[in-house]
Amino acid sequence: MKSTKEALLISGLIITVIFLTSSCGSNSENQTSIATSEGVEVIAIDKITPSKLSDVVDDIGYTALKYHPEHRAYRIDKVIIEDDLIYIFDYYSGRSLSVYDLKGSFQFAITKPGQGPDQYLEVQDFLIDKGKIEVLDARGKLMFFNENGVFERSEKLTFVAQAFSKVEGNYLFQTGKIPNELGENGKPCEVVQYNLETKKTDCLLEIHNGKNPHSFRERNILKNIDGKTYYGTYFNDTIYKQQEVNFVPEFILDFSPDALPPEMFEPNSPYGDYIGYLNKNKDKAYHTPSLQGNANFSITQFSKSGSHHLIYDIKDGAKIVLKTTTENDVDGGIPLYWAHTINDHDIIMIFDSENVLAKAGKLQKEKSQFNEKEQAFLDFASKFDTNDPLVMIAYHLK
Numbered sequence: 001m002k003s004t005k006e007a008l009l010i011s012g013l014i015i016t017v018i019f020l021t022s023s024c025g026s027n028s029e030n031q032t033s034i035a036t037s038e039g040v041e042v043i044a045i046d047k048i049t050p051s052k053l054s055d056v057v058d059d060i061g062y063t064a065l066k067y068h069p070e071h072r073a074y075r076i077d078k079v080i081i082e083d084d085l086i087y088i089f090d091y092y093s094g095r096s097l098s099v100y101d102l103k104g105s106f107q108f109a110i111t112k113p114g115q116g117p118d119q120y121l122e123v124q125d126f127l128i129d130k131g132k133i134e135v136l137d138a139r140g141k142l143m144f145f146n147e148n149g150v151f152e153r154s155e156k157l158t159f160v161a162q163a164f165s166k167v168e169g170n171y172l173f174q175t176g177k178i179p180n181e182l183g184e185n186g187k188p189c190e191v192v193q194y195n196l197e198t199k200k201t202d203c204l205l206e207i208h209n210g211k212n213p214h215s216f217r218e219r220n221i222l223k224n225i226d227g228k229t230y231y232g233t234y235f236n237d238t239i240y241k242q243q244e245v246n247f248v249p250e251f252i253l254d255f256s257p258d259a260l261p262p263e264m265f266e267p268n269s270p271y272g273d274y275i276g277y278l279n280k281n282k283d284k285a286y287h288t289p290s291l292q293g294n295a296n297f298s299i300t301q302f303s304k305s306g307s308h309h310l311i312y313d314i315k316d317g318a319k320i321v322l323k324t325t326t327e328n329d330v331d332g333g334i335p336l337y338w339a340h341t342i343n344d345h346d347i348i349m350i351f352d353s354e355n356v357l358a359k360a361g362k363l364q365k366e367k368s369q370f371n372e373k374e375q376a377f378l379d380f381a382s383k384f385d386t387n388d389p390l391v392m393i394a395y396h397l398k
Helices: 002-010 271-280 353-366 372-382
Strands: 033-035 041-044 057-065 078-082 085-090 096-101 106-110 123-129 132-137 141-145 151-156 163-167 170-174 189-194 201-206 222-225 228-231 238-243 246-254 297-303 307-313 319-323 341-343 346-352 390-397
Touching: 057 346, 057 372, 078 123, 078 341, 078 346, 085 123, 123 163, 132 163, 163 222, 201 246, 228 246, 346 353, 353 372, 353 390
Parallel strands: 041 246
Antiparallel strands: 033 041, 057 390, 078 085, 085 096, 096 106, 123 132, 132 141, 141 151, 163 170, 170 189, 189 201, 222 228, 228 238, 238 246, 297 307, 307 319, 341 346, 346 390
């Protein structure tokens, strides 16, 4: 794909891609990915037939997250499960973090919007380090809370960042492609390694192309998965992995022939034209990353006539595509709209309770008899306290 190759050429990474598809004389119509000479894997999205949920998931579990009178999350943007606790951040609506145990009991919340020293203007990202909570503020500030959510201190950064992670004491920050002089010889840098003690910055990935010319909100784009750090952004079809010092391509999502045209990424393209094109051409495909994973599976998202999950089975290399609106044919409950995190073999989605109850009501109107799993879903919904704001849904992968 032209735009992908240009991105890699400009970053100094020349990749020879050998497409083993029918257009190149291949006899294998089912070929879905190709390893390049540099070991970069190209995943041809249009060669993967979307699956049913029951092809992938064999069981679904539901846990009510109990009501707390002073706090309610609305839109869930990021979820971390660590040490038997669930950390749920709502960036947009409530601008707050809720913490529950795995049984659904409320532990505490951090709700600190404001201008004060212990407050955040707007949360960009958060992480958990040995039980303590670190929050990245839009003003280029790191905030530190203890394991009970009590504010401890803040540190001002020398740059503004959109996402971050932490590896062996060093921070990795994504600058959101904002112009900066953090790269070699004053060049702009996209992923920066930063030491909080020494204030030393090292550029791990320079801003190498004009893609994503506008400030889109991106979540879960810089992730530690099974000891490896991955990075992927909107509209950039390359998913990078940290290798030694720098980030290098690991996967390329090939959206041909439905990819966005290269002229879409002109730096001076008006924002209105950009959004207008996406609204009018919903069949065009592009990466909408929300990277998740563990030692068994990794997941990212892409858009192509609707949102899709790409599930990669690390053990056997199988690649599965699920459309987010795919009917739940496992228990008649909620489809897999979002993959908020992965816990062992479970894809975890945090969902608003009102939508769960509405789905249960719809199922009861459509049918008079239910199988065992449908009845389990309805039994859960019938016992649900309407004051409980959220439900944790665990889709168990086969």
